[in-house]
Amino acid sequence: METLLIIVSGKLYVDPDVRDKYLAGCLDAMEQARATPGCLDFVLAADPIEPNRINVYERWESDAHLHRFRDAGPEPEQTAAIRDAQVAKYRISSSEAP
Template identity: 70%
Template sequence: MIIIAGKLYVDAAARDAYLAGCSKVIEHARAARGCLDFALSADPIEPNRINVHERWETDEDLERFRGVGPDPEQTAQIRDAEVSKYRIAGVEAP
């Protein structure tokens, strides 16, 4: 399993509009083969932060989805980002 997690920073005044513009991307991702979860959410404390969480079955599934790429206008709005890819060897119940 692959997990993509981290944070994006956009202008605080533009965050809600940015997230609204991501709706189609989120729908597309969740419908993609191998996507187990995909979420972009407003951080409750930092007004310019967007939390990123994705879970994918395989690298191939992730790369197939990434081939679509973000809208250039959305990419231009990102001021900073800290997002990492994690490989998970196993999952246990809490």
Template identity: 70%
Template sequence: MIIIAGKLYVDPAAREAYLAGCSTVIEQARATPGCLDFALSADLIEPDRINVYERWDTDEDLERFRGVGSEPEQAAQIRDAEVSKYRIAGVEAP
């Protein structure tokens, strides 16, 4: 299993519009075979932060989706980003 997690930073005044513009990408991701979860959300404390969380079955599933990603206009709005890929060897019930 692959998890992509981290944070994006955009202008605080543009965050809600940025997230609204991501709805199509989120729908496309969730409809992609191998996507177990995909979420972008406004952080409750930092007004310029967007939290990123994706969960995929395999690297191949993730790579198949990657060509769909954000529009260039949206990517240009990102001022900074800290997003990492995690390879999960096992999952346990809490």
């Protein structure tokens, strides 16, 4: 059986004046994700060029691990602050050094 790695990557858009507050509100979720079994990496970060953009990057051992974490879901205030989201899940079957 082939092992797949799950990558969730993309961007969120919030109003520029709430981006820092939004990210501060995500710190607990980022820490929880990184402590979750099967999470290999998890970060939400301010984009250095676009003042309303947040970059999303997650790496998981499996769909099952990702879904167990996702069942908790974001806080309603965080969901309400998102103006647009372009995030996708990728299934990676292999990787190599650059």
